[in-house]
Amino acid sequence: MDRLSGLDASFLYLETPAQLMHVCGLIVLDPSTMPDGYSFESMQAEIDRRVSDVPAFTRKLRRVPLGLDHPIWVRDRQFDIERHVHRLALPEPGGYKELVTLAGHLAGQPLDRSRPLWEMWVIEGYEGDKVAVFSKMHHATVDGVSGANLISHLCSLEADAEPLALGPKQEYGREPGRRELLSRAIVSNVAHRPMTAVKLLTPSAQLITRTVGRARTGTAMAAPFTAPRTSFNGTITGHRAIAVADISLDDIREIKSATGTTVNDVVLAVAGGALRSYLDARGELPDTSLLATVPVSVREQSKREGGANKVSALFAKLGTDVEDPLERLEEMSRNNRNAKDHHQAISADSLQDWAEFAAPRTFGLAVRAYAGLRLAEKHPVVHNLVISNVPGPPIPLYFMGAQILALYPLGPVFHGAGLNITVMSNHGHMHVGIIACRESLPDVDDLVQRFPAELAALKAAVIAQQTAKQLR
Structure with missing residues (x-):
C-alpha cells in the first residue's frame, strides 16, 4: 500500500x-x-x-x-x-x-x-x-x-x-479494500500516533533549548515572525503573474571564487539587491531586512524510505537593508554559515515526523478559516517570500528530441507570502523564475529584470575590491 x-x-x-x-x-x-x-x-x-x-x-x-x-x-x-x-x-x-x-x-x-x-x-x-x-x-x-x-x-x-x-x-x-483502509487508519490514530508524539517531545524540547543558546551567542538562524510587512505579505487570490530572466552562471561562479562564498550566497545576495531596488523604487523599502524561507533538500540525510517530499527549510535575511552589494554578500555569507550550522543540528526528518499528525479534516478547515478571516494580515509576518535554488544539468539536454534552451522553475505562493523566486542552473546559465499573486505584486517583470543589473553591480564591486587590493 x-x-x-x-x-x-x-x-x-x-x-x-x-x-x-x-x-x-x-x-x-x-x-x-x-x-x-x-x-x-x-x-x-x-x-x-x-x-x-x-x-x-x-x-x-x-x-x-x-x-x-x-x-x-x-x-x-x-x-x-x-x-x-x-x-x-x-x-x-x-x-x-x-x-x-x-x-x-x-x-x-x-x-x-x-x-x-x-x-x-x-x-x-x-x-x-x-x-x-x-x-x-x-x-x-x-x-x-x-x-x-x-x-x-x-x-x-x-x-x-x-x-x-x-x-x-x-x-x-x-x-487495499475499504475495510482494510479503515482498520489501518483506526490503528494508526489510536495506537501509533500518540506514542510517536511522545517520542518527538524530548528532542523537540532539546532543540528549543539549543536554539535559545545559539540566539544568545548570535549564531542562530534568522527567526520567523520577525519579517517586515510588504505589499506581498497578505491574503492572496488565485490569480498568478509570472516573469522569467537569465543571468550568467559564470559570473556567479567568478564572484563565489573571488569572495570565498557559495553559489547560494551569491544568488541570495542578488535576490536581496533586486528586491531592495524594486521596493525602493516604489517607496516601500522597509528599514529592516526581508526574510526568506529557503527550502533545503534532506534526501541524502533522511532515514525515511517513503514520501516524495524530503525537505526542510531555513530562514535567511536577504540584506535588503544594506545598500552596498559586496557588504550584502559578506553579511549573507556569514549569516548563511550560522543558519546551516543551526539547521544541521535539527533532525533531517523532523518536519516529516511532525507532519504525520496533520489530520485531513482539521487541517483543511484551519487553512480555510485562516484565509477567510484574513489572518495573514493580522499577525506578525512569518516570512516575506520563498527562494529556492535548484541544481540543474551542466550539459545540454533534449526534451523529446528538442534542445532545451531554458528551464524556468516556478514554486507555489502562500497566504502571507505571495511571492516565490526559484532559480535553476542549466548549461552555463542561471534561469530565474518568479511567480506571485497578481494582486499583491502585479509588475513581476520589473522585479525579474533587476536580477541581471544586480549581478552586474555585485561583479563590479568585487572587481573594484580586487583592484584596490592590488594597488596597495
Whole structure:
C-alpha cells in the first residue's frame, strides 16, 4: 500500500482555490533538433510512451474513509495522455509578454484530483519557430529534487537518444479494500500516533533549548515572525503573474571564487539587491531586512524510505537593508554559515515526523478559516517570500528530441507570502523564475529584470575590491 507521507499529504490539505499547491516549470525548446521534425501528435505520443510505466505519472489519489488517515496512491487504470498533455498556440505576436501572460493564467488553474496530479501544455508559435512547454505537478507528488528526477524520464543527452531515466518497469503499490483502509487508519490514530508524539517531545524540547543558546551567542538562524510587512505579505487570490530572466552562471561562479562564498550566497545576495531596488523604487523599502524561507533538500540525510517530499527549510535575511552589494554578500555569507550550522543540528526528518499528525479534516478547515478571516494580515509576518535554488544539468539536454534552451522553475505562493523566486542552473546559465499573486505584486517583470543589473553591480564591486587590493 502506497500511503502518502504526512508531509506529502500536508500539501493537499494546504490547498484552497487561492492557495494552489502545484509546482510549475516553463521550458523553452528548439524543435529544429528533433530527428523527425516537430508535430504535437508525435510529441504527445512519445510522452505517453515514456510515462506509461512510471507510477508518479500514472497514479491518482484515493481517500481513506471518513478522512481518518492520509490518502493513498493507486494506479489510474483509465489513464489517458490526452487528459494531461494539451496543445495551445500563442496569440500574435507570440513573444515574451504573450508567453508569460498565458503561463500565469495556466498556473492559476487547479489540478483535477480525480486524475494523476500533473499536466503539460505544449505552446506553439513562441518567437516564431520555438515551442514552449508549461508543466504543472502537485507538490504532494514532487519536491525540487524528485521533480527534477521525474523530468529526466522525458529528457535525453542526445536528440535521438533514449531518456535518462527510462529503465525497468516500475511497480505500483497494492490497492487495499475499504475495510482494510479503515482498520489501518483506526490503528494508526489510536495506537501509533500518540506514542510517536511522545517520542518527538524530548528532542523537540532539546532543540528549543539549543536554539535559545545559539540566539544568545548570535549564531542562530534568522527567526520567523520577525519579517517586515510588504505589499506581498497578505491574503492572496488565485490569480498568478509570472516573469522569467537569465543571468550568467559564470559570473556567479567568478564572484563565489573571488569572495570565498557559495553559489547560494551569491544568488541570495542578488535576490536581496533586486528586491531592495524594486521596493525602493516604489517607496516601500522597509528599514529592516526581508526574510526568506529557503527550502533545503534532506534526501541524502533522511532515514525515511517513503514520501516524495524530503525537505526542510531555513530562514535567511536577504540584506535588503544594506545598500552596498559586496557588504550584502559578506553579511549573507556569514549569516548563511550560522543558519546551516543551526539547521544541521535539527533532525533531517523532523518536519516529516511532525507532519504525520496533520489530520485531513482539521487541517483543511484551519487553512480555510485562516484565509477567510484574513489572518495573514493580522499577525506578525512569518516570512516575506520563498527562494529556492535548484541544481540543474551542466550539459545540454533534449526534451523529446528538442534542445532545451531554458528551464524556468516556478514554486507555489502562500497566504502571507505571495511571492516565490526559484532559480535553476542549466548549461552555463542561471534561469530565474518568479511567480506571485497578481494582486499583491502585479509588475513581476520589473522585479525579474533587476536580477541581471544586480549581478552586474555585485561583479563590479568585487572587481573594484580586487583592484584596490592590488594597488596597495
